[in-house]
Amino acid sequence: MSPGGSGLSVGDEVEVEVTAFAHGGHCVARHDGQVLFVRHTLPGERVLARVTEVGSGSRFVRADAVEVRHASDDRVVQPCPWSGPGACGGCDLQHVSLDAQRRLKAGVVREQMARLAHLEVDVEVEPVPGDDRGLRWRTRVEFAVDGAGNAGLRRHRSHEVVPVDRCRIATDAVTALEVTGRDWPGAEAVDAVAPSGGPAVAVEVPGEEVPEVLERVSTSWRSAHGPVSFAREFAVSARGFWQVHPGAAATFLAAAMEPLAVRPGERVLDLYCGVGLFASALSEAVGPGGQVVAVEADRDAVERATRDLSSLGNVAVVAGRVDDLFGVPRTDRHRGRSRSRRPARSPLLPQSADVVVLDPPRTGAGTAVVRAVAATGPRAVAYVACDPAALARDTAAFLAAGYRLASLRAFDAFPMTHHVECVAHFVPAGA
Incomplete structure (x- = not known):
């Protein structure tokens, strides 16, 4: 028996019917009323599931599908012999056809937006150029x-x-x-x-010392004034952040920039800017009469962005956490206790902005940061998200702050895994 009395313990094997694909790369099944999160299976399958973990208080049970007794039509022979129960944990979906992987991921985006933002969205997961049927893409x-x-x-x-x-x-x-x-x-x-x-x-x-590497980005999009071509090199630490799919940076940049239709002379905030991918393109778009304020907390990325963007003349790189610079309270864990930090809003951030671009970490920007972004009054916001649940939570915050979701695109930048990248655009509700 498990400690919480669910009737299942680690190592137990039970036959279950799989019902749905869930955020996180697992599917959902039930056994005697207990919810199981089962990996290496597909909705509609009947599998023998081996319990790998029982959550505290038996709130959930994790399991692996160790035998498929009724297979889905979307099941394929996995291309990697190291993928499967008890093996490498890097890929969740090697057993799923690539088209079905994208349908499942689109379903997760729709479900998270419906559950957390109360929005019904019609979204498809688009391929990203630069991989061979889902393989040989990770750089x-x-x-x-x-x-x-x-x-x-x-x-x-x-x-x-x-x-x-x-x-x-x-x-x-x-x-x-x-x-x-x-x-x-x-x-x-x-x-x-x-x-x-x-x-x-x-x-x-x-x-x-970690070496420096060069990443090249070349892409194009259509602005309010016609087609735009963009090409630039970025110096990045070999251990620093950069998109791992070879086509991701160019794809996300074009997807974010086109609906923004940035105009000459505008002021733009680029939050969580990294080494300056978006800031570089925004600099060209606003021209010499405009301004880009780029914010980044990682020290190495700040140094590189400052060095590489200083010649542009209209970009200011600000070092610091986005929430701190906005003066948003945050809670830190210190010796087992919570303590609230209430920094003052930095004078380095403008009080108003015409456009905001944000590419936050997996946890998202958070409600307080979204409110601070909305308070600057942008006519358009581009949000690049690597987690659909975090995006949905922040979408709810934008809606509450008087904005609406104008468009949403999703990209398969991580084939064979459950991860999906989204680019959302928000505009004032009355726009």
Whole structure:
């Protein structure tokens, strides 16, 4: 028996009917009234599920589908032998056809928007150029290293290292580094990076100074004044943030910029700006009479953005957390207690903005930041989101602040996984 009395314990195997695909890469099933979150299965299947974890108070049970007794028509033979129950945890959907993966992800976006923002949206998940049917697309892979110096990938929800031969979703350049075929004594991890602007590198962690790599972005979109072409190089730390799909940066930039229709002379806020991908394009769009204020908390990214954008003349890079700079209270954990920090609003942020672009971390911007963004009175907001639940929560905050969702696009920037990237646009409700 499990501690909470659900009747299921780790290691138990039960036959279940799978009903739905849920946010997080698992499907939902029930056994004697108990909800199971089951990986490696599909809606409509009947599987033998092995319990891998029982939540506190038996609020949930996690399980793996170890045998398929009735298969979905969307099931395929997984291209990677290391994907499956008890193996590498990096890919959730290797057993699903690529078209079905995108349908499932679109369903998650719709469900999260309906549940958390109370909006019915019609969205499809679009492919991103630069992968081979969902494989050989990942340009950055962090390999874990075990105590013996062997590199591999971690099991799902575990620190245990699976000694894979290679990663099937990694680019050929990453594979050519042969990280898993070498010994890494003393290392905790190895980052394999194949940038668009130079040779691939393997970075040992911990190790010596992290090298710099170049990423090239070339894309186009249509503005209010006609077609726009954009091309630029960005210097990024090999361990810094950059989109891992080779076509993602260009795709997201065009998807964000086109509906904004940025005008010359406007003032723009670029929040969570990283090394300045959006800020660079916004700088060109507003021209010498406009202004871009780019905000970033990561010290390395701030240094690079400041160096690379200083020559543009109309971009100011501000270092700091977005919530702190807006003067938004936040709660930190300190010695087991909550304490509220109430910073003053930074004078470096303008009181008003014509356009706002934000690309927050997976947790989202949060209601208080959304309110602060809305208070600047932008005529248009572009929100780039890597988590549909966080986007839906922040969408609800925008609606409450007097904005409406004008458009929403979703992209399959992480094939074979449950992750999906969205680009949303908001405008004042009366616009």
